[in-house]
Amino acid sequence: MxxxxxxxxxxxxxxxxxxxxxxxxxxxxxxxxxxxxxxxxxxxxxxxxxxxxxxxxxxxxxxxxxxxxxxxxxxxxxxxxxxxxVSAEEVVKCEEQYEKGRAVDSILTQVAKRRNVSTESLYEQIAWPLHSKYGHSYEAFKLSIQEPEAVFGSLGIDADTLVELKHTIARRLTPKPVKVRADIEVKCFDYQGIEAIRRALKAGEALSTEEVPIKVRLVAPPLYVMSTTSTDKTAAIDTMEKAVAAITASIEKEKGDVVVKMAPKVVSETDDAELKALMEQFEQANMDVAGDDDSEEED
Missing domain, CATH: 2.40.50.140 (Nucleic acid-binding proteins)
Structure with a gap:
């Protein structure tokens, strides 16, 4: 310890x-x-x-x-x-702080073992000065992935230890992409219903950003699946929720409606496999429905 x-x-x-x-x-x-x-x-x-x-x-x-x-x-x-x-809010705050500390400790312990030095010596040379400067050494470690010289340049870390430290931080703290999905039913029985649905889906896709690109695909009328892959889970869910709201607003102007079958959430490979199997069943029937154009092909 x-x-x-x-x-x-x-x-x-x-x-x-x-x-x-x-x-x-x-x-x-x-x-x-x-x-x-x-x-x-x-x-x-x-x-x-x-x-x-x-x-x-x-x-x-x-x-x-x-x-x-x-x-x-x-x-x-x-x-x-x-x-x-201790209030419930303080519990959450402390748990987050503790997890950051554990992450830093795990990184330094690994580096110490590989360099055959004491973990405490790395705390004294690296973690404690960075904690004082950045509010938490975890934040400094995250920043170092993009700006290693700015973070570590003044600490006088020997070259071999610095290489090992940067490698370990990159492996442990580089954000991993997550897939966020939402399943929605979009209906419109107006005379121009098909075009209304197409416009509504495009309104949702229009909220895509470089960090959160949104795709909409047809499963089987009236069910559509929205998905995105991003390293920022919070931004991905927030953007997807806004996209669902945009689709809803658009189709309701055309006297249609949206039923959210699954709100935006992070999905697993198992969830994706089940969806893929379902879509393949309908692909066999060669369904070509509004919203399933070239821009909405499966990844």
Missing amino acids: TRFYENKYPEVDQLVMVQVQSIEDMGAYVKLLEYDGVEGMILLSELSRRRIRSVQKLIRVGRNEVVVVMRVDPEKGYIDLSKRR
């Missing part, structure tokens, strides 16, 4: 991730996962805002918990913690 941050102990009011070691009469003994496993305690009175009927329902040995620091006595090594003073 290593210390993620330069300070040996956390500060009062700081959120920290702990792992429960034991439960005693006074409270729960825990180790602070980001601070080299230093010991702390959550008093029973600080476990919950409500009356405690069963400690085991609130906290269990071996489980990770987000807590806030109440008191720190560096001389005696006492750290008093509270679980009940």
Whole structure:
């Protein structure tokens, strides 16, 4: 276990991730996962805002918990913690921070092993200075994928370690593309219904960006599938939701409607395989319906 941050102990009011070691009469003994496993305690009175009927329902040995620091006595090594003073929003914030720390720790541990040096020495030379400069060394590591000299240039890292560090960061932190899909039924029984559907689908595709290219394909009337592949999951889902809204607005002007069978979400290879099998069944029937033109061919 290593210390993620330069300070040996956390500060009062700081959120920290702990792992429960034991439960005693006074409270729960825990180790602070980001601070080299230093010991702390959550008093029973600080476990919950409500009356405690069963400690085991609130906290269990071996489980990770987000807590806030109440008191720190560096001389005696006492750290008093509270679980009940932590809000749901703070739990999410701390979990995100902890995962960033774990990612950095994993990278440095790997580099240390390959270079036969201590992980702590890499923290001292690399992670702690970057944490101070960028708010978190994780953010610096991500930036280094595009701007390695700007991030690492002033740290005096030896050439072999720098090569190993950049390689490990690129392998661990380069965003992986995800596929986002939405299934929609588009109907319009007006006289110009086919053209109305075509225009509506084009309105959705028009919201494509370089980072989030949208394609619309026919499965079988009236079912269409929208899809995109992007390294930015949040932007992909957001853009797809806007595309569905654009299609809906367009077709409703033509007295048609849209039924969302599956809202935009990240799909797996299994989901894609099932969709492909379904589309192949209809392709055998040689269906040629509005919206299934050359620009909407399958990837």
